[in-house]
Amino acid sequence: MTALIERPIIEDATIKLHSLDKSEVLPVDDNYELINGGLIEMPGASGKHGRVVTILSRYLDTHTTDNQLGKIFSNARVALSIGNEPIPDLTFVVAGRLPNEFRGAIPAIPDLVVEVNSPTDTTEGIHDKLVMYREAGVRLVWSVFLLDEYILIHRLKSPKIQLLNLDDELDGEDVIPGFKLKVSTIFEQ
Amino acid sequence: MTAVIERPTIEDVVAKKYTVADTQAPAPVGDNYELINGVWIEMPGQSGIHSRIITKLARYIDTYASVGKLGQTFSQGPVALTTNNEPRPDVSFVAAGKLPDYFSGPISVLPDLVIEVNSPSDTTEGIHDKLIMYREAGVPLIWSVFMLDKYVLVHRLNDLNIQLLNLNDELNGEDVIPGFKLKVSTIFEQ
Numbered sequence: 001m002t003a004l005i006e007r008p009i010i011e012d013a014t015i016k017l018h019s020l021d022k023s024e025v026l027p028v029d030d031n032y033e034l035i036n037g038g039l040i041e042m043p044g045a046s047g048k049h050g051r052v053v054t055i056l057s058r059y060l061d062t063h064t065t066d067n068q069l070g071k072i073f074s075n076a077r078v079a080l081s082i083g084n085e086p087i088p089d090l091t092f093v094v095a096g097r098l099p100n101e102f103r104g105a106i107p108a109i110p111d112l113v114v115e116v117n118s119p120t121d122t123t124e125g126i127h128d129k130l131v132m133y134r135e136a137g138v139r140l141v142w143s144v145f146l147l148d149e150y151i152l153i154h155r156l157k158s159p160k161i162q163l164l165n166l167d168d169e170l171d172g173e174d175v176i177p178g179f180k181l182k183v184s185t186i187f188e189q
Numbered sequence: 190m191t192a193v194i195e196r197p198t199i200e201d202v203v204a205k206k207y208t209v210a211d212t213q214a215p216a217p218v219g220d221n222y223e224l225i226n227g228v229w230i231e232m233p234g235q236s237g238i239h240s241r242i243i244t245k246l247a248r249y250i251d252t253y254a255s256v257g258k259l260g261q262t263f264s265q266g267p268v269a270l271t272t273n274n275e276p277r278p279d280v281s282f283v284a285a286g287k288l289p290d291y292f293s294g295p296i297s298v299l300p301d302l303v304i305e306v307n308s309p310s311d312t313t314e315g316i317h318d319k320l321i322m323y324r325e326a327g328v329p330l331i332w333s334v335f336m337l338d339k340y341v342l343v344h345r346l347n348d349l350n351i352q353l354l355n356l357n358d359e360l361n362g363e364d365v366i367p368g369f370k371l372k373v374s375t376i377f378e379q
Contacts, residue, residue, distance in 0.1 A: 119314035123307050127337035147317035150351050161340050163353035 033077075034085035035128065042087060043118055048146055048189070052116050053089045055186045056144075060092065063172075063179045070094040070111065070176075077105040078113075080136045086129065089144075090114035092176065109137050111175045116144040130154055140175045149187050223267075224275035225322065232277065233308055238336055238379070242306050243279045245376050246334075250282060250302075253362075253369050260284040260301065260366070267295035268303075270326045276319065279334075280304035282366060299327055301365045306334040320344060330365045339377050 033040045045053070053074065061072040073091040080086060085105055092112035099107070113133055117126055126143065133141050134156060141154040151170065153162040164170065164183050172179030222229045235243075243264055251262040265277045281300040288298055303323050307316055316333065323331050324346060331344040341360065343352040354360065354373050362369030 117313050119312060119317075121313050122309060123311050123313075123316075123335060123337055124309035126313075127309075130338065145313060147313060148320065148351065152353070160355045160357075161338065161353060163342070163351060165350040167350075 033087050034083065035132065037083035043120055045116075045118070046146075049116050049118060051189055052144060052146065052186050053114075055188075056114060056181075057090055059181050059185070060090065060176070060179065064092065064176060067178065068095055071098065073106060078110055079105040079107050080109065080132065084132055084136065086113075086132065088113040089116045094175070111138070112140045112142070112172075113138050114142045114144065116146060119147060140173060142170065144186070149183075151183055223277050224273065225318065227273040233310055235308070239306055239308060241379060242334060242336060242376050243304075246304055246306075246371075247280050249371050249375070250280065250362075250366065250369065254282065254366060257368070258285055261288060263296060268300055269295040269297045270299070270322065274322050274326070276322065278303040279306045284365070301328070302330045302332070302362075303328050304332045304334065306336060309337060330363060332360065334376070336377070339373075341373055 031042050033042060057072060057074050064070050064072055070093050073093075075087055075089060076091055077085050077087050078091055088110070090113070091106060091110045093106065093108050094111045097108050097111075115126075115129060130141060130143070134154070137156065139156045143152040143154065145151070149166055151164040153164065155162075155173075166182075166184040166187065168183050170179070170181045170183060170186075221232050223232060224230075247262055247264045254260050254262055261283050263278075263281045263283070265279060266281060267275050267277050268281055269275055275295060278300065280302075281296065281304070282302040283296065283298055284301045288296070305316075305319060320331065320333070324344070327346060329346045333342040333344065335341070339356055341354040343354060343360075345352075345363075356372075356374040356377065358373050360369075360371040360373060360376075
């Protein structure tokens with residue numbers, strides 16, 4: 001998802017610290033994530049990337065809306081912690097955890113985050129985001145690998161990572177009860 | 190493993206045409222280059238942990254394979270895979286009888302096992318491209334080690350499914366290094 005464009009030195013980060021209540025100081029447009037106090041530009045998404053996000057979003061939103069389980073957001077800024085405002089490809093927040101109206105970034109810890117990794121993402125960049133979500137308390141993270149067509153499942157309650165191949169099924173578990181989707185579905189164009 | 194330092198234009202590649210045939214002549218500058226899809230790519234410097242993981246894997250595999258005379262283990266040896274591909278896998282294993290006792294230049298036969306320990310700067314695309322390269326060449330077993338998140342992906346030639354091994358799982362030599370087993374956590378212990 002990300003390419004580091006400029007990591008401020010500690011002093012800069014402390015002084016400027018784009019804290020959660022000052023998101024208006026984020027630069028120029030909405031294409032920047034704040035990760036560990038550093039601003040990171042998101043690369044343009046490929047067509048395949050866009051399709052995977054759209055397909056997943058459609059299935060997730062239909063299920064969670066029909067069953068009144070919560071809200072799905074696409075590419076929305078999340079106010080995770082001081083110094084961390086990622087823009088996950090998809091974010092799910094369980095019903096009742098968000099105010100009816102809010103401005104700016106999502107003001108709650110997501111229950112599920114989906115990241116569709118881009119070809120230019122590094123193993124370190126992917127790792128850093130996972131650690132950030134874990135430390136913030138995100139219960140379930142789906143990390144989608146576009147090129148090799150598999151998904152890694154990270155659960156807050158377990159250090160074990162699970163890999164899903166094309167014939168396996170995504171499962172909402174206790175985060176989105178009843179949600180199941182064959183992995184191959186999201187890679188069909 | 191790799192970071193592209195300079196991607197020549199198509200014309201450059203055609204004009205220079207670094208192929209395995211040329212590699213008796215050294216790769217550009219030092220020994221730190223891999224030939225991937227016709228382009229010489231500089232391997233990034235390694236972290237201490239990266240180096241430790243390679244050392245341990247090579248030691249366990251070599252000890253096991255030597256005792257049973259099962260084959261030869263190499264650390265970052267150049268492998269003449271195809272005309273346009275001469276990677277330097279972190280560890281490669283060649284089954285007994287395929288290589289002469291003495292040979293010069295790169296490993297000139299298809300490895301039976303290749304291990305890549307992915308660097309923090311490796312991209313998903315770079316990792317993918319190497320996997321495809323090994324698969325297309327016919328490498329039966331590939332272990333792809335993710336040191337930051339401490340898991341290993343196992344890719345088998347005859348199976349499209351990828352297997353993930355966590356710390357408590359065991360690496361298995363399968364039919365490539367029969368009987369070889371190693372708990373994943375072992376390679377991450379310093």
